[in-house]
Amino acid sequence: MTGPDPSPSPPGQDLLAQSPFLKACRGQKVPFTPVWLMRQAGRYQEWYRGLRARHYFLDLCKNPQLAAEVTVRAVQDIRPDAAILFSDILLIVEALGLRLTFNQGEGPAISGPVRDALGLCALREVDPDELGFVYEAIRLARRELPADIPLIGFAGAPFTVASYLIEGGTSRNFERTKAFMFRHPQAWHELMGRIARGTAGYLRGQVQAGVQAVQLFDSWAGALGLEDYREFVLPHSQRVLQAIPEVPRIHFGRGTCGLLEAFDEAGADVVGVDFLTSLAEARQRLGSRPVQGNLDPSVLMADRDYIRQRVGRVLDANAGRPGHIFNLGHGVLPGTPVENVRFLIETVHEMTAG
Ligand code: CP3
16 A cells, blocks of 8 residues: 555654654653663773774864764663763853863863953854764764664753853852852843853754754752742843753753752753762652662662662662653763773663663
8 A cells, every 4th residue: 555654753753752762851660770870971981992092082073974973873882771961061161162171180161251230241142053073973973873862952051051152161069159149240230141041042953953852050059048949030030941842851950959840840860869869769759750860870880780770779769650761960080990881881781670
């Protein structure tokens, strides 16, 4: 018989929709607990260090072929249940009009950081098309990935991006960021609004290019007390997450134990739990909200018996509830033995299957 295929979506789309990762994002039952790792591509892998010896980090991010290759290679190497695009949350800094560099061993540096209302005037409104190389990397990676492995896109949340714009790099106490917030609240909200609009457009571009889920990284949200988070940050993160209702949204922050309910109110489908928060407590406080996490990344430095024990502890804390995506409570550390990462993923599958 000829004629149109009666199924509502192409078979590839269905394989993705039925993947354990996307089912867990929706709080549905899964055949085993899906697992992926933040920073699953990185310096702990020898092949990545080899690539980095030949290419500057930002050149890797901006070259769609190379970024797609790193994304896919990490999946082939450690066999997680989802891929995350190889990129960085700070690429948007350049679309905002500031210069970004990554110096060997020093992390990111932003020249001409925003210190006052004048600095704010110098920032551009983000044109999401300027990040076209990211969308191209997504299209290429999607084509090369196994048909049942979802691809996660991501961006930095407005507060974390603002902290880099203001501090000019990574910070310990965020004193300049907080001084800006407390002394110039109106300019602060304008800055956050500008980042939020740009980030919403950027994530929409990623969804159109073909990601199956997105993660919003508010890595430094834990630097704020609950009341400040609600007043200065939450409405802006809400606006970003509201802009992409088409795919599951994961919202991750570090040190969010004191903020967890407010963090959840930002409106994501899944809350990422860091390793300082007990997963059992997060479950209790968040009700039926799907969660992702939260093994301490340093556990991967230990031996297999201990890793297995600690995986067991995370799974026990979840107590068999649906809507759990296994992950670390922050990114893979550069000195992690790659065989321990593979062992972790196999162990999560083995301990939760059937
Ligand atoms: O998770 C993944 O595998 C996807 C790729 C990814 C990277 N950065 C690649 C990267 C993701 C999701 C990020 C997010 C990111 N970037 C965050 C939020 C998550 C977190 O870690 O809290 C932040 C704060 C950044 C900013 C950033 N990028 C810093 C502070 C640094 C330097 C410190 C470090 O870990 O090296 C980076 C560099 C970076 N981003 C690397 C990678 C693989 C290492 C670069 C190198 O090869 O030297």
